[in-house]
Amino acid sequence: MWRFVGGRLLQAIPVILAVITVTFFLVRIAPGGPFDSEKAVIPEVKAALEAQYRLDLPLGQQYLAYLSDLARGELGPSFKYPGRSVNELIAAGLPATAELGAYALLVAVLLGGLAGVFASLKPNSAQDYIPMSVAMIGICMPTFLLGPLLVLVFGIHLEWLPVSGWGDMPGDKILPSLTLGAAYAAYIARLSRAGMLEVMSQDYIRTARAKGLPEWQVVTRHALRGGLIPVVAFLGPAFAGLLAGSFVVETIFQIPGLGRFYVQAAFNRDYTMILGTTVFLSTLIVLFNLLSDILAAWLNPRLRAQYGEA
Amino acid sequence: MALLSVRDLQVDFTTRNGRVTAVNKISFDVESGKITAIIGESGSGKSVACYSLLGLLPSPPASVECGTALFEGRDLLAMSEAQLREIRGRDIAMIFQDPMTCLNPYMTVGDQLVEPLVYHGKVSKAVARERALELLGEVGMREPAATIDQYPHQFSGGMRQRVMIAMALINEPKLLIADEPTTALDVTIQAQILKLVAELQHKRNIGVIFISHDLSVVADIADEIVVMEKGQLVERGDRAAIFERAQHPYTRKLLDAIPAGSKAVSSEARDDLITVSHLCTWFGQGRGREPLRAVDDVSFTIQRGEVLGLVGESGSGKSTIGRSLLRLVPITSGEVLFDGTDVTALEGVALKQMRRRMQMIFQDPYASLNPRMSVYDALAEPLLLHGIESRKTVEQGVLKLMDDVGLARAFVRKYPHEFSGGQRQRIAIGRALATRPEFVVADEPVSALDVTIQAQILDLMLELGREYGLTMLFVSHDLAVVRHIADRILVLYKGKVVEQGTGEALFERPQQEYTRQLLQSIPGRLLLA
Numbered sequence: 001m002w003r004f005v006g007g008r009l010l011q012a013i014p015v016i017l018a019v020i021t022v023t024f025f026l027v028r029i030a031p032g033g034p035f036d037s038e039k040a041v042i043p044e045v046k047a048a049l050e051a052q053y054r055l056d057l058p059l060g061q062q063y064l065a066y067l068s069d070l071a072r073g074e075l076g077p078s079f080k081y082p083g084r085s086v087n088e089l090i091a092a093g094l095p096a097t098a099e100l101g102a103y104a105l106l107v108a109v110l111l112g113g114l115a116g117v118f119a120s121l122k123p124n125s126a127q128d129y130i131p132m133s134v135a136m137i138g139i140c141m142p143t144f145l146l147g148p149l150l151v152l153v154f155g156i157h158l159e160w161l162p163v164s165g166w167g168d169m170p171g172d173k174i175l176p177s178l179t180l181g182a183a184y185a186a187y188i189a190r191l192s193r194a195g196m197l198e199v200m201s202q203d204y205i206r207t208a209r210a211k212g213l214p215e216w217q218v219v220t221r222h223a224l225r226g227g228l229i230p231v232v233a234f235l236g237p238a239f240a241g242l243l244a245g246s247f248v249v250e251t252i253f254q255i256p257g258l259g260r261f262y263v264q265a266a267f268n269r270d271y272t273m274i275l276g277t278t279v280f281l282s283t284l285i286v287l288f289n290l291l292s293d294i295l296a297a298w299l300n301p302r303l304r305a306q307y308g309e310a
Numbered sequence: 311m312a313l314l315s316v317r318d319l320q321v322d323f324t325t326r327n328g329r330v331t332a333v334n335k336i337s338f339d340v341e342s343g344k345i346t347a348i349i350g351e352s353g354s355g356k357s358v359a360c361y362s363l364l365g366l367l368p369s370p371p372a373s374v375e376c377g378t379a380l381f382e383g384r385d386l387l388a389m390s391e392a393q394l395r396e397i398r399g400r401d402i403a404m405i406f407q408d409p410m411t412c413l414n415p416y417m418t419v420g421d422q423l424v425e426p427l428v429y430h431g432k433v434s435k436a437v438a439r440e441r442a443l444e445l446l447g448e449v450g451m452r453e454p455a456a457t458i459d460q461y462p463h464q465f466s467g468g469m470r471q472r473v474m475i476a477m478a479l480i481n482e483p484k485l486l487i488a489d490e491p492t493t494a495l496d497v498t499i500q501a502q503i504l505k506l507v508a509e510l511q512h513k514r515n516i517g518v519i520f521i522s523h524d525l526s527v528v529a530d531i532a533d534e535i536v537v538m539e540k541g542q543l544v545e546r547g548d549r550a551a552i553f554e555r556a557q558h559p560y561t562r563k564l565l566d567a568i569p570a571g572s573k574a575v576s577s578e579a580r581d582d583l584i585t586v587s588h589l590c591t592w593f594g595q596g597r598g599r600e601p602l603r604a605v606d607d608v609s610f611t612i613q614r615g616e617v618l619g620l621v622g623e624s625g626s627g628k629s630t631i632g633r634s635l636l637r638l639v640p641i642t643s644g645e646v647l648f649d650g651t652d653v654t655a656l657e658g659v660a661l662k663q664m665r666r667r668m669q670m671i672f673q674d675p676y677a678s679l680n681p682r683m684s685v686y687d688a689l690a691e692p693l694l695l696h697g698i699e700s701r702k703t704v705e706q707g708v709l710k711l712m713d714d715v716g717l718a719r720a721f722v723r724k725y726p727h728e729f730s731g732g733q734r735q736r737i738a739i740g741r742a743l744a745t746r747p748e749f750v751v752a753d754e755p756v757s758a759l760d761v762t763i764q765a766q767i768l769d770l771m772l773e774l775g776r777e778y779g780l781t782m783l784f785v786s787h788d789l790a791v792v793r794h795i796a797d798r799i800l801v802l803y804k805g806k807v808v809e810q811g812t813g814e815a816l817f818e819r820p821q822q823e824y825t826r827q828l829l830q831s832i833p834g835r836l837l838l839a
Contacts, residue, residue, distance in 0.1 A: 203411040209366060210406075211426040211477075212399035221425075225416045301461040302415060 005294065012286040019282040020070070020275065024063055027274050034079035034269045053079060053272075066275070075276035080268045086276035093258035096166050100176055100249065100257060101242040107181030108238065112188025113231060119189070120196035120227070121219065131189060138186030143245070147179040147252040166255040176253040180246060184238050188231055196227035229296050236292030240285035311383070312339035313517040314363075314485055319377035319387075321355070321362045324370055333359045335377070336543040338536045340485060343515040345508070347528035349564065350538035351760045352731070356521050359538075360487050363387070364402060365394045381485065400430040403478035407490035409470035413462040419473050420458035427480045438480075445476040449506060467624070468499035472506070479510060486511065487519045492527060496623045496787045501831035504531055523760040526568045526790075529553065529834025537561045567765040568834070569794040580613040583749060583781045584635065589644035591627075591634045604630040606805035607644075612749075617775060617782040619796030619813070621789055621828065627805040628785045632751040635783065636668050637661065648749070666696045669742040673754035675734035679726040685712075685737055686722045692744040707744075714777070715740040716770060732763035739770065743778060751783045756791060768795050790832050793817060801825050 035041060035049050050056045054065055069076055075086035115131040122128055154175060155163035162172040199205065200223055208222040209215075247259030258277065265273035297303040321333040333355040340346045348356040361367045363379050363386050379386040381402065386394065403426070406412040414422055423446070424438035431438070439458070446454035449472040462470055471491060478486055488507060492500035508531045511518050522528055528535065535552040537545040537560065545558040556562050587609045592601040604627045612618045622628045633639045635646055637653060646653040648664065656664050672678040679688060689708045693699040699707040712719050715736040726734055735755060742750055752771065756764040772795060775782055786792050792799055793813035801809040801816070801824065809822045820826045 203406060203408060204414040206366060207404075207406060207412045207474075207477075208414070208425075210364065210398055210404040211429070212395045212397070213425065213429055214395060217429075222414050222417070226414075300416065302463050 004297075005290070008290050008293070012283075012290070015286060016279065016282055020067070020279055021063075023275055023278045024066065025059075027269070027271050028059065030269070032269050034271060036269070053077065066272075070279065075279070076272035078270055078273050080265070080270045080273070086272050089261055089273065090258060090276060090280055093256065093261045096255050097243060097246050097250070097257035097259060100166070100173070100180060100246055100255060101239060103173060103177035104181035104184065104242050104246075105235070105239050107177050108184035108188050108242075109231070109235070111181070112185035113192050113228065115185070115189040116192030116194075116231075117196055117219070117224070117227070120193045120200065123197060128193075132193065135186040135189040138182050139190075141182070143179055143183065143248045144252065146182055147175075147249060150175050150179055151252070164252075164254040166253070166257075172253075176249050176255060179252070180242060180249045184242065187238070188234065191230050191234055192228055195230045196223060199223045199227040202226075225299060229299055232299060233292055233296040235295070236288040236290070237285075239288045240281070243284060244281050312380075313342045313382065314340040314519075315378075315380045316359075316363070317378045317380075319359060319362065319379065320375040321358050321367070322373050322375050324373070331375075332372075332541050333362070334541040336536075336538070336541075338543065338546060339534075340517040340519055341533075342484065342517050343512070344533040345511060345518040345520055345528075345531050346534040346536065347520045347522060347532035348536045348538060349522055349525055349528065351523055351762055353540070354538040355541040356538050357489055360489065360519055360521060364398050364404070364487075365389075365391060366398075366404075396430070399426040399483075400481045401483055402485045402487065403481065403483040405471070405474050405478050405486065405488040405491045408494045409467055409474050410462075410494065412474060413470055415462055418459050418461055419465070423458070423473065423477050423480060426477065430481055441480060442476070445480055446473070449473075449476045449479075449510070450502075451476075466499075467495050468502065471495065471499075471503050475503075475506065475510070479514070482514065483516060485517045485519070487521070489521045490523065491520075493522070493524075497789065497833075498623055498787075498828060498831040500527070500833065504833065507531070523762075524568070524833070525552070525564050525761070526832075526834035537564065563762060567762040569765065569768065569788075569790045580615055582611045583614040583616075583649055584612040585645075585647040586610050586631075586635070587645045587647075589631070589634060589646065590642040591630050591639055592642045601642075603805050605634060608802075608805070608807055610800055610807065610810070612781055612783060614748075614781055615775075615779055616798065617772075617784055617796045619792035619799040620783060620785045620802060621787065621792050621799055622802035623787055625804075626802040628787075628802050629753050631802075632670070632753050632783055632785050635749075636665065636670055636751060638670070666745045667747050668749045668751070669745060669747040671735075671738055671742045671750060671752040671755045673757050675731060675738045675758070676726075678738055679734060679741075681726055684723050684725050685717070685729075688726075688737060689740055689744055692741060696745050698745060711740040711744055714743065714774060730763075731759050732767060735759065735763075735767055736770065739767075739774070743774065746778070747780070749781045749783070751785065753785045754787070755784075757786065757788070764791070771795065788832075789816075789828050801828065 033055070035046050047056070054062055057065070066076065075090070077085050078089055081089065115135060119128040119131045151163045154161045161175055162169045165172045166176070167173065205218060205222055208218045213221070243258070246257055247263050249255070250257040250259045261273065262277045265277065316339070317337045318335045319333055319337070320331065320335050323330045323332050336359060338346065348359070350356045358367065358372070362372065362374050374387055377387060381397070386397070389397075413419070420439060420442060423442040424435060427433060427438040427441060428435060443454045443458060446458060451457055451469065451472055457465075462473070465473065491507065492503050495503060504527065507518070507520075520528055520532060529549070532549050534548055535546065536543060537552070537558065539560045545552065545556065545561045552561060553565070556565060589605055589608045590603070591605040592603050594602050606627070608631060610618070620628045620631060630639060634641050635653070637656070641654050644654070648668070651664070653664060683691070686708055689711050690704050693704050693707045694701070708722065709719055712722060717733060717736050717740070721729070726737065729737065755771070756767050759767060768791065771782070774780065784792060784796055796813060799810065799813055799816050800807050801822070803824050809816065809820070809825045816825060817829065820829055
């Protein structure tokens with residue numbers, strides 16, 4: 001098991017390194033720089049700023065210097081927020097984003113899983129078509145449309161829930177979590193329906209019925225585990241996607257999260273901030289993928305045995 | 311009174327093309343302490359009839375149209391699902407064909423075993439576990455205490471079937487329905503499982519319905535035999551009546567299909583086409599681990615035009631030998647001479663040319679044909695690839711192959727799923743013969759087929775072998791089948807040749823203990839001798 005985890009972690013290093021390299025050079029190729037602005041800046045001041053942030057060095061040296069900082073866990077100073085390091089900024093934005101992501105994932109798994117399993121029990125009936133059609137709409141509906149719609153209905157029209165904020169008022173976390181989780185809930189509904197349908201057609205389900213078990217026990221004891229393995233394998237990419245994609249929701253609901261820093265950094269050409277968040281998020285993506293792989297393997301005794309040996 | 315008495319059972323299926331009657335007004339009885347065998351080909355309705363008794367058929371499309379099934383005086387067909395559920399797994403238990411897929415891969419064997427007892431018997435898990443351990447010992451599991459917490463994939467096919475049997479018996483049912491319980495197993499394992507079922511049935515005095523496509527399987531154990539064809543019951547009688555005085559032509563066809571007798575040995579001297587010396591194929595070497603010696607120092611020759619039979623259990627290395635000859639697996643050491651050329655040294659173009667002269671037919675015609683290629687495409691591909699036919703003449707070539715393997719020309723544009731198992735195997739044979747090979751490796755080509763279809767395919771292979779002047783390596787776990795088709799037989803055990811000779815010599819005068827054991831495993835050998 002540890003060998004498998006270790007191997008996967010080692011594989012992650014070149015992946016993350018490639019992400020850093022590509023991002024590093026891409027942001028520098030993009031037109032404009034961090035200290036360009038409409039106002040004319042005195043050339044001496046600009047030169048001094050660039051020297052302070054090592055932008056006057058040749059590109060290769062900048063790259064190596066960044067890598068050596070990174071190896072010490074330093075993501076560098078932010079260009080646009082003077083006096084604050086990228087580490088500090090990420091630490092400031094992460095809690096809200098992580099919490100939002102976790103709630104959204106919970107929404108996705110509970111709503112999606114229930115809908116998928118429910119639909120799979122009576123395939124090609126109304127019980128199947130209705131939740132699956134809703135899921136299809138959920139996949140098609142962009143977050144920037146769903147968010148305002150929910151705000152309109154539950155916030156303004158019904159006045160049940162606050163329309164924005166994060167942790168300021170009771171219930172203000174519900175709408176953002178729903179908005180962010182909806183699309184993933186729809187994916188999970190489709191995945192779990194397909195997984196359950198496949199498992200329910202297996203011979204061992206017939207064996208379970210031949211034992212005289214009632215149908216709900218056949219589903220919960222015999223089918224659920226195998227049917228939900230595809231969902232578990234999807235959780236890693238889903239959580240990473242939630243974190244990375246939370247920007248829109250954070251903007252709609254005025255949440256002080258990581259996503260907003262990330263996008264602002266791109267507009268501002270805040271090189272270290274862009275790089276820092278990219279490195280941080282790609283590391284998270286790799287980690288969560290690994291985590292869900294381990295979980296999926298642990299659920300499947302066959303794979304567990306394989307990795308146990310390796 | 312009979313334990314189970316089925317009268318006028320009719321089961322229909324609603325399909326897109328209208329209603330199909332799968333089981334047509336059949337009647338039979340099962341007595342306590344007796345085995346009733348239901349025999350018929352795939353699609354004869356034998357399984358459908360039994361599943362319908364327990365309400366295990368998906369409905370729709372299936373529906374029981376009429377009939378009664380009195381089990382201890384109560385009509386199973388009139389019961390509600392809840393009433394049936396009380397009987398399923400408690401009074402009537404089932405064993406299924408494929409122990410690989412019928413056990414839940416995500417649950418330990420023990421958890422699955424105790425389930426029927428905990429649910430129906432309302433006993434605690436600990437008590438049920440004690441009972442399960444006892445039963446595992448009774449069905450012949452070594453070290454039940456060590457294996458009860460393992461997962462199904464850690465067991466061999468035979469062991470899994472023993473687990474299934476223990477699971478079926480854990481509530482001491484009065485009736486056991488066994489649906490082809492040995493069809494997926496090797497002959498030797500089949501013999502053990504048959505013996506076990508008969509013993510347990512005798513000891514507990516329970517009634518058994520034993521479903522099979524193969525009359526020889528039930529020859530030693532059945533008390534009553536019911537023969538079904540296309541949903542109809544064509545004949546029923548006790549064992550002696552069926553085997554000695556079969557009335558219906560279909561029953562006789564089933565009896566004739568049982569492979570028996572040796573092939574006549576031709577005495578003409580022929581040169582060796584293939585010489586294998588000291589062949590070793592090992593897997594998983596390196597990192598200081600002991601390699602799996604799948605084939606371990608095997609030497610033999612095959613004469614031109616000869617059919618050499620290769621017999622052994624799963625894991626004996628018989629398939630690996632076939633694959634090694636064709637260079638489909640890397641050979642560890644040894645030499646394979648084909649018509650004077652060392653196959654093991656060939657690379658690139660020379661290997662491709664050699665492969666044209668050697669072909670393979672696989673066990674599972676379902677898996678080995680590309681589902682997205684029509685028969686025409688499947689047969690035309692090798693013809694064009696090896697330049698045997700040009701674009702202009704390829705259609706004629708394909709049609710000729712269709713004729714040769716006995717498929718109607720009209721089927722040429724159809725896809726594999728539209729054919730039956732036997733027809734698919736004919737396609738696979740046609741594809742193998744397309745390159746005009748001199749040598750064919752047939753790896754269990756009839757193991758997945760019904761007995762009657764099996765006989766047809768064996769005859770086809772013999773006939774084509776003569777017509778094409780083929781040399782053949784015929785790999786099978788079934789001695790009776792090999793004896794029917796092979797000139798000479800090699801018996802393989804754990805990667806080594808233990809005995810070889812003509813079919814007659816092996817059957818009459820087996821020299822080795824293992825060969826004797828294989829011979830004793832052939833079902834119905836006493837009755838059919």
